[in-house]
Amino acid sequence: MKVGVVVFPGSNCDHDAYRAFKLVSGVEPIYLWHGSHDLENSDIVVLPGGFSYGDYLRAGAIARFSPIMKKVFDFAHNGGVVLGICNGFQILTESGLLPGALLRNNGLRFVCKEVILRVETDRPLITADIKPGTLLRMPVAHGEGGYFANHSDITRLETSGRILFRYVDSAGAVTSGANPNGSINGIAGIVNEDGNVFGMMPHPERASEAILGSSDGLALIKSLCLQVAGGAVAR
Amino acid sequence: MKVTANIRVFLKDGVLDPQGVTIGRALQDLGFGNVLQVSTGKMFKLELDAETEVEAKKIAGDAASKLLANPIIERFEVEVVR
Numbered sequence: 001m002k003v004g005v006v007v008f009p010g011s012n013c014d015h016d017a018y019r020a021f022k023l024v025s026g027v028e029p030i031y032l033w034h035g036s037h038d039l040e041n042s043d044i045v046v047l048p049g050g051f052s053y054g055d056y057l058r059a060g061a062i063a064r065f066s067p068i069m070k071k072v073f074d075f076a077h078n079g080g081v082v083l084g085i086c087n088g089f090q091i092l093t094e095s096g097l098l099p100g101a102l103l104r105n106n107g108l109r110f111v112c113k114e115v116i117l118r119v120e121t122d123r124p125l126i127t128a129d130i131k132p133g134t135l136l137r138m139p140v141a142h143g144e145g146g147y148f149a150n151h152s153d154i155t156r157l158e159t160s161g162r163i164l165f166r167y168v169d170s171a172g173a174v175t176s177g178a179n180p181n182g183s184i185n186g187i188a189g190i191v192n193e194d195g196n197v198f199g200m201m202p203h204p205e206r207a208s209e210a211i212l213g214s215s216d217g218l219a220l221i222k223s224l225c226l227q228v229a230g231g232a233v234a235r
Numbered sequence: 236m237k238v239t240a241n242i243r244v245f246l247k248d249g250v251l252d253p254q255g256v257t258i259g260r261a262l263q264d265l266g267f268g269n270v271l272q273v274s275t276g277k278m279f280k281l282e283l284d285a286e287t288e289v290e291a292k293k294i295a296g297d298a299a300s301k302l303l304a305n306p307i308i309e310r311f312e313v314e315v316v317r
């Protein structure tokens with residue numbers, strides 16, 4: 001199984017993602033340069049965190065027009081598995097591969113801290129091996145992470161079980177205090193209708209070893225790799 | 236002919252504008268009690284080569300729809316000046 005990590009000018013979690021996927025899959029991922037027109041037969045494409053193109057204009061707005069993204073569109077439209085983390089999530093919403101947008105945090109500051117996520121569903125590939133209700137600890141680090149979508153998109157996401165995670169307190173409850181950025185309904189991650197494009201603001205790749213404070217992120221990467229390697233199709 | 240198009244981009248009504256709220260509060264603190272609300276946005280000035288002002292407006296509108304504004308959260312206005 002081959003994992004491709006896209007590198008944009010300004011990506012800064014590409015090495016973390018590379019390392020976490022290597023740890024889980026045992027296979028060296030490959031870096032895919034933003035100017036390339038080739039996904040090099042990747043089975044999973046990761047859009048990592050960072051500040052692609054300096055976050056100029058809007059986070060992710062310029063990156064979505066880079067040459068490699070044309071290939072990522074085709075790949076996603078053909079059922080290929082794409083994971084966007086943080087800036088990668090912003091790129092996916094800007095590109096329309098995921099609904100909604102990420103707004104400037106409501107708390108007026110860049111938020112860099114550990115949060116608690118509640119897994120909402122085990123239907124998608126990325127949470128297939130995790131029981132719903134499980135709490136995962138991992139960091140967030142963003143200035144524009146408030147998930148926003150219009151009312152009908154939110155309703156559609158909620159009723160079709162496409163909310164992957166919500167920000168919760170230590171008791172597992174969605175509260176405004178546990179919400180680091182003003183995301184609607186505490187939404188921290190979503191999946192597209194076809195079940196093959198995943199976006200999340202928190203960083204599972206930065207929670208990949210106990211010495212980093214948490215290794216909870218590995219469960220997500222492991223689930224995704226196992227499912228894809230096992231030939232599971234998006235659902 | 237050379238035409239200038241000014242594009243103003245604002246957040247749509249109902250989309251939280253924490254910068255605007257904060258700036259509004261600061262203005263209140265400075266004694267600008269008449270300022271009821273502040274909205275922040277962006278302005279882009281495009282120097283265009285276009286046959287007519289109508290064409291310039293169309294080009295600027297297309298640029299705004301495709302890249303400069305995110306239609307999910309933002310609205311824009313185009314003003315063509317000679």
